Amino acid sequence: GDEEQSQDYLFKIVLVGDAAVGKSNLLARYARNEFYPNSKSTIGVEFQTQKMDIDGKAVKAQIWDTAGQERFRAVTSAYYRGAVGALLVYDISRRQTFDSVGRWLNELQTHSDMNVVTILVGNKTDLKDAREVTTAEGKALAEAQGLFFMETSALDSSNVAAAFQTVVKEIYTIV
Numbered sequence: 001g002d003e004e005q006s007q008d009y010l011f012k013i014v015l016v017g018d019a020a021v022g023k024s025n026l027l028a029r030y031a032r033n034e035f036y037p038n039s040k041s042t043i044g045v046e047f048q049t050q051k052m053d054i055d056g057k058a059v060k061a062q063i064w065d066t067a068g069q070e071r072f073r074a075v076t077s078a079y080y081r082g083a084v085g086a087l088l089v090y091d092i093s094r095r096q097t098f099d100s101v102g103r104w105l106n107e108l109q110t111h112s113d114m115n116v117v118t119i120l121v122g123n124k125t126d127l128k129d130a131r132e133v134t135t136a137e138g139k140a141l142a143e144a145q146g147l148f149f150m151e152t153s154a155l156d157s158s159n160v161a162a163a164f165q166t167v168v169k170e171i172y173t174i175v
C-alpha cells in the first residue's frame, strides 16, 4: 500500500564548544522548547532523539550534549564516535569562546572517523549590548574553515531550529 516508512535515517549530531556557551539550552530549546536561565551545565542529558521532516522524509537526529564534561577534561572519543554532524558553539558575548573554535575543530577532526558536517553557531544574540564578536568575524571564520554559519539565541529561540535543520539537511543531501 502507500504506507509511509516510519524511520528512514538516524543521524548522530554532537554539540561542542566551551563551557557555558549555551549548548544544553540550544538542545533544550530545540527538542522541548524549554530554556533554563541559570543552568550550570548540569541539565544536559546524554542525548535526545528528535524526529525531523526533510523533504517529506522522516529523519531522526540523535543529538548529543557534553553535559559539562568539557569543564573537567577533554571530551571523550566515545562522544564523537559515529557522529556525522556537529554544532560548534561559541558565545558572541565572550570572545575567549570564539578563540577556542580552532581547538574544537581539531578535536572534531582528531576523534571522528568521517567528515563531520559542521555549523559554527554564535549563540546569545539577545545579549546585544554585551556583544564581543561581530557577525562578520563569525562568518569569515566559517568561510575560511568551510563551515556553515548561523547566529542564534536559545533565550529568544531565534535561528535555533534553523541551525539544527541546516546540519541535518546537508547530511541528508550527501548520504
Ligand code: GDP
Residues within 6 Å of the ligand: 017, 018, 019, 020, 021, 022, 023, 024, 025, 026, 036, 037, 038, 039, 040, 041, 042, 044, 068, 123, 124, 125, 126, 127, 152, 153, 154, 155, 156
Ligand atoms: P553549556 O555549558 O554550553 O551547555 O551552556 P548552558 O546551556 O548550560 O548555558 C550556560 C548559561 O548561559 C546558562 O545560564 C544559560 O541560561 C545561558 N544561556 C544559554 N543560551 C543563552 C542565550 O541564547 N542567551 C542568553 N542570554 N543566555 C543563554
